Amino acid sequence: MTNKIYAFIGPLASGKYMLLRQLISMGLNYIPIYTTRQLTKNETKTNLYHYIDKTEFFKQSFIVKITYKGDYYGILKKDVLDALQTHKISMIILDINGIKQLNKLLKNNLDTIYIMCDYITIVERMLRMGYTNADIKYHLEYAESNGEFDSWKTAQHVIKNISNPHTALNQVLAIMGLMTVSPKENFSTLNQHLK
Numbered sequence: 001m002t003n004k005i006y007a008f009i010g011p012l013a014s015g016k017y018m019l020l021r022q023l024i025s026m027g028l029n030y031i032p033i034y035t036t037r038q039l040t041k042n043e044t045k046t047n048l049y050h051y052i053d054k055t056e057f058f059k060q061s062f063i064v065k066i067t068y069k070g071d072y073y074g075i076l077k078k079d080v081l082d083a084l085q086t087h088k089i090s091m092i093i094l095d096i097n098g099i100k101q102l103n104k105l106l107k108n109n110l111d112t113i114y115i116m117c118d119y120i121t122i123v124e125r126m127l128r129m130g131y132t133n134a135d136i137k138y139h140l141e142y143a144e145s146n147g148e149f150d151s152w153k154t155a156q157h158v159i160k161n162i163s164n165p166h167t168a169l170n171q172v173l174a175i176m177g178l179m180t181v182s183p184k185e186n187f188s189t190l191n192q193h194l195k
Contacts, residue, residue, distance in 0.1 A: 080102075
């Protein structure tokens with residue numbers, strides 16, 4: 001089996017970070033994002049992002065570099081190469097531009113998983129997360145203008161994450177090959193438990 005990096009894509013509040021945190025807690029490797037944006041306390045705890053000042057940012061060897069709202073984001077070349085050499089499965093969060101940059105280099109090692117979610121659910125989640133109406137409007141317009149709602153068309157896998165996050169997690173695990181099919185003889189026992 002080829003070592004794989006699974007890139008999670010989709011609009012803000014689609015559930016990418018929730019799924020990643022669960023997968024990380026299960027022991028899967030995550031390739032962090034370095035950013036010049038000041039992190040919240042919660043972001044610092046999760047280790048999904050690492051803060052780096054602008055001077056240091058431009059000294060690093062990034063395999064992917066993007067800007068968003070005046071801040072810089074990057075994925076270290078070393079982290080990607082280490083992941084491919086030492087882990088069967090690694091995960092990363094990217095946007096469409098990041099996918100284009102990484103896909104050129106990792107054709108056979110990169111799979112994209114689009115986390116699909118409808119507008120209403122996204123707005124409800126953003127409200128629960130404490131976003132203002134102006135923030136929500138900005139993020140939805142940004143997602144629209146950058147094609148985030150359409151990037152499912154080019155993703156290898158699509159997960160619909162609207163109601164039950166456990167179902168979405170199981171689907172991601174299945175895509176990664178981390179679930180096994182029960183032998184036929186176990187079906188009778190399984191059917192008894194389902195009644």
